[in-house]
Amino acid sequence: xxxxxxxxxxxxxxxxxxxxxxxxxxxxxxxxxxxxxxxxxxxxxxxxxxxxxxxxxxxxxxxxxxxxxxxxxxxxxxxxxxxxxxxxxxxxxxxxxxxxxxxxxxxxxxxxxxxxxxxxxxxxxxxxxxxxxxxxxxxxxxxxxxxxxxxxxxxxxxxxxxxxxxxxxxxxxxxxxxxxxxxxxxxxxxxxxxxxxxxxxxxxxxxxxxxxxxxxxxxxxxxxxxxxxxxxxxxxxxxxxxxxxxxxxxxxxxxxxxxxxxxxxxxxxxxxxxxxxxxxxxxxxxxxxxxxxxxxxxxxxxxxx
Amino acid sequence: xxxxxxxxxxxxxxxxxxxxxxxxxxxxxxxxxxxxxxxxxxxxxxxxxxxxxxxxxxxxxxxxxxxxxxxxxxxxxxxxxxxxxxxxxxxxxxxxxxxxxxxxxxxxxxxxxxxxxxxxxxxxxxxxxxxxxxxxxxxxxxxxxxxxxxxxxxxxxxxxxxxxxxxxxxxxxxxxxxxxxxxxxxxxxxxxxxxxxxxxxxxxxxxxxxxxxxxxxxxxxxxxxxxxxxxxxxxxxxxxxxxxxxxxxxxxxxxxxxxxxxxxxxxxxxxxxxxxxxxxxxxxxxxxxxx
Numbered sequence: 001x002x003x004x005x006x007x008x009x010x011x012x013x014x015x016x017x018x019x020x021x022x023x024x025x026x027x028x029x030x031x032x033x034x035x036x037x038x039x040x041x042x043x044x045x046x047x048x049x050x051x052x053x054x055x056x057x058x059x060x061x062x063x064x065x066x067x068x069x070x071x072x073x074x075x076x077x078x079x080x081x082x083x084x085x086x087x088x089x090x091x092x093x094x095x096x097x098x099x100x101x102x103x104x105x106x107x108x109x110x111x112x113x114x115x116x117x118x119x120x121x122x123x124x125x126x127x128x129x130x131x132x133x134x135x136x137x138x139x140x141x142x143x144x145x146x147x148x149x150x151x152x153x154x155x156x157x158x159x160x161x162x163x164x165x166x167x168x169x170x171x172x173x174x175x176x177x178x179x180x181x182x183x184x185x186x187x188x189x190x191x192x193x194x195x196x197x198x199x200x201x202x203x204x205x206x207x208x209x210x211x212x213x214x215x216x217x218x219x220x221x222x223x224x225x226x227x228x229x230x231x232x233x234x235x236x237x238x239x240x241x242x243x244x245x246x247x248x249x250x251x252x253x254x255x256x257x258x259x260x261x262x263x264x265x266x267x268x269x270x271x272x273x274x275x276x277x278x279x280x281x282x283x284x285x286x287x288x289x290x291x292x293x294x295x296x297x298x299x300x301x302x303x304x305x
Numbered sequence: 306x307x308x309x310x311x312x313x314x315x316x317x318x319x320x321x322x323x324x325x326x327x328x329x330x331x332x333x334x335x336x337x338x339x340x341x342x343x344x345x346x347x348x349x350x351x352x353x354x355x356x357x358x359x360x361x362x363x364x365x366x367x368x369x370x371x372x373x374x375x376x377x378x379x380x381x382x383x384x385x386x387x388x389x390x391x392x393x394x395x396x397x398x399x400x401x402x403x404x405x406x407x408x409x410x411x412x413x414x415x416x417x418x419x420x421x422x423x424x425x426x427x428x429x430x431x432x433x434x435x436x437x438x439x440x441x442x443x444x445x446x447x448x449x450x451x452x453x454x455x456x457x458x459x460x461x462x463x464x465x466x467x468x469x470x471x472x473x474x475x476x477x478x479x480x481x482x483x484x485x486x487x488x489x490x491x492x493x494x495x496x497x498x499x500x501x502x503x504x505x506x507x508x509x510x511x512x513x514x515x516x517x518x519x520x521x522x523x524x525x526x527x528x529x530x531x532x533x534x535x536x537x538x539x540x541x542x543x544x545x546x547x548x549x550x551x552x553x554x555x556x557x558x559x560x561x562x563x564x565x566x567x568x569x570x571x572x573x574x575x576x577x578x579x580x581x582x583x584x585x586x587x588x589x590x591x592x593x594x595x596x
Contacts, residue, residue, distance in 0.1 A: 015425055021501035022418035022427075029415035030430065032471035035452060037437050040445035047444075054447070101337075104330055114582035118575065119338045122345045125526055125574050129344035181341070183523060187478060190515035194485065225481035232477070236439055265443050275447060282444040289439040 048279035058276065065280035076281070078256045079264040082169060083239060086260065087292075089173055091238040094180035095230060101181060102188035103215070117189055124182035130247035133175050137161040137248070165257040168249045172258055175244050180237070184230030191226030195219065220303050227303065231296045239289050242266065261285045345571075352376070352568035359560050375565035388540050390548075397529060397545040400462055401573075404469035404528040409517050412475030417505050419476070420483035421491060431480065437473045446535070453536060464536035469528055475520050482516035483509060518581040526574035545570060 016023070048065055050058035069076055105116045123129055136144045139160040146158040161167050203218045220227070242262035245251075249258030252267070261281060269278030346366070351359065353371040380390050418424070419431050449468075450459075458464040486509060494504045510517070532546040549566045552559045 012425060019418075019422070019424035022422060022424055025418055025501065025505060026415040026430070029411040029471050029476060032411070032467060033434070033437075033473065033476075036449060036468040036471060037445075037473060038433065039452060040448035041437060041440045043448035044440070044444045047448075101334075104334060114579060116334060116338060117582055118578055119342045119345075121522075121578070122342050125578065126344040126348055126571050132343050132347055178341070183474070186519045186522060187481075190482070190519040193515045194482065194513070222485070225484045229478055229481040232435065232438060233474075240441060262441060262443065265441060269443050275444070279444050282441045286440050290436070293439070 044279045044282055047276055048283050050276045052275040052279075054273050054275055061276070065277050066284075068277070069280055069284065075256055075259065076261075076264055079259045079261050082256075082258065083241070083260045083262075085169065086173060086176070086241055087235070087238040090176045090180060090241075091234055094177055094238070095184065095234045097177070098181055098185040098230060098234070099188050099227075102185055102192060103219070106189060106192040117186075120181050121186065123179045129179075130175070130244065133171075133248055134162075137171055139163055162249050163254050165255050168253055168257040172241075172244055172248060175248060176238070176241055179244065180234070182237075183233045187226050187229050187233075188223070191223045192219070195222055224300070224303065227300055228297065231300060232293055235292050235296060236289055239285065239292065261288075345575075348564075348567050348571055351564040354561070354564065356561055359564060375561040378562045379565045379569075388543070392541055393543060393545045393548045396462070396542060400465050400531065400544065401525060401528045404466045405521055405525050407466070407470040408472055408475050408524050409520050411470050412472070412520065413479045413510060413513070413517060414505060416476050416479035416483055417509050420480045421486065421488065434473050434476050434480075438477060450535060459536055460538050460542065462537070462542060465528070465531055465533060469524070472524065475524065478520055478523075479513065479516055482513045486512060522574075522578050522581055525577050529573050530570055 047058055049060060049062060051061050051064075052058035101120055105113055105120070108116060118125075138144075138146065139158060139162060141147060141150060141158045143158065143161070145161065146155070149155045150158070159167065161171050199218055199222060200214065203214060208214050208217065240262050241260055242265075245253060245258040245260055245263055246266075251263060253259060253263075262285070265278050265281040265285070268274045268281065350366065350368045352375055353373070354368045355370055355372045355374065358365065358369060419427055453459055453464050458467075490508065490512075491504060494508050499507070530546050531544060532550060533542070533544050537543055537547075545566065549563060549570065552562050552566065
């Protein structure tokens with residue numbers, strides 16, 4: 001028994017030595033990654049089981065933060081509902097939009113393609129762009145949408161788009177969709193450009209009749225790595241939405257109509273300084289994202305038959 | 306080159322669409338495109354607006370009487386009152402260049418073994434990187450600050466540059482792209498006696514050019530627009546975006562300068578974007594290495 005363990009150990013050491021070049025290649029990244037990402041995340045997971053106000057040392061309180069979150073925090077339940085509602089609409093829609101636009105743009109002549117990519121990526125590249133939506137959805141009659149509706153005679157008085165609970169979430173969803181042609185859109189464009197042309201030619205010979213067949217049987221399966229990347233990015237960003245809500249609906253929004261898990265987290269983390277509680281919120285969000293990702297990955301495996 | 310591009314374009318047209326569909330697509334793209342380009346147009350117009358137009362109510366989209374005053378004020382006014390504008394600019398350039406270059410190289414170097422080989426710990430490391438993408442940055446800020454202060458990096462540019470090298474997104478993206486590289490290509494190189502480092506640098510990297518150009522596009526704007534956050538306190542170490550914050554707090558008279566900085570902050574990512582995009586096209590025309 002002991003001998004067996006010894007041999008396993010020797011084999012592992014030999015295996016590590018054989019692959020030493022790979023460890024050397026990974027070393028710079030991994031060292032920095034562990035110090036500045038893994039360590040803080042682990043610290044945050046630990047803090048979620050404590051009461052920590054950043055003045056006194058953390059005090060261990062077990063599952064208390066979590067039970068408070070689900071049993072005593074009505075606002076969190078609103079945030080949870082809003083986030084799910086938000087993600088269920090923006091996640092899939094923007095994922096498909098990202099791919100479709102990338103697919104269409106990729107077939108344009110090179111110069112026009114570069115220009116169109118820039119145009120579609122513009123909202124992501126120009127940083128803080130919410131002010132445009134503040135003008136468009138402005139609550140007075142000078143807001144573009146209000147002005148438009150009133151001129152058509154559809155409404156008589158300006159609608160308070162960002163102050164009325166009935167509209168806030170829908171407005172946020174529209175803006176998020178507009179902003180969401182970002183990371184995955186670029187990855188899809190790059191993926192389509194690394195696509196092997198000879199596969200498409202071979203497909204045409206083998207009886208692929210139209211572009212939809214080409215898309216389903218050739219393009220999508222060979223882009224699986226990028227599709228997976230896009231899915232993870234899209235899920236992460238649609239569940240972690242916060243900046244838009246804060247910029248447009250205010251913080252906190254009217255009756256928490258635009259409240260999301262991350263704005264709830266910001267509330268406790270950077271305003272009330274209850275770091276333990278904020279960390280618990282982050283952990284719950286993390287678990288939700290993880291579950292959604294696993295589910296999506298299962299679905300993605302079915303692409304291309 | 307021009308001929309090559311044309312032929313690459315014609316290649317894709319093997320399955321033809323009807324004229325009507327093509328036309329529809331163009332209209333659709335143009336409509337959506339105009340809508341998406343709003344912030345670009347607005348920011349450019351804003352930078353050239355004289356003060357009275359900037360404060361016009363209701364706000365107007367396009368500039369009526371364009372002026373260069375804002376840019377003049379930007380260089381002149383700040384130079385007199387605080388640290389010279391050029392200092393903010395050079396700080397930002399330094400952070401952006403070093404941060405982006407390091408990120409692309411280190412993330413790619415780490416992604417290559419994870420994408421193509423199996424070795425003890427490879428699967429665990431991949432999983433940890435993907436998992437870390439899903440953790441909210443709002444709560445890791447404080448542990449991060451504590452680590453920085455232990456390392457003595459507070460108030461240095463290292464606190465922004467070095468963590469940027471190991472941004473998880475980059476490794477994940479590169480790994481996904483490198484998975485598509487044909488293993489036969491790598492084996493052939495190995496057979497010819499190339500070392501792993503040479504394979505990585507001379508075979509893997511050139512073949513995933515679209516991927517690392519994408520990575521540059523993704524990483525560069527956030528470094529260029531970083532305000533140094535909670536780590537940098539010395540005035541002469543601060544970044545452009547930080548200066549923007551300070552200036553716009555200076556009140557109404559500074560709004561023009563703020564609009565000008567807004568354009569300066571945007572122009573560099575866009576230029577980089579255009580350069581990368583034309584490069585991506587080049588690789589496409591010459592690559593024929595898939596199996």
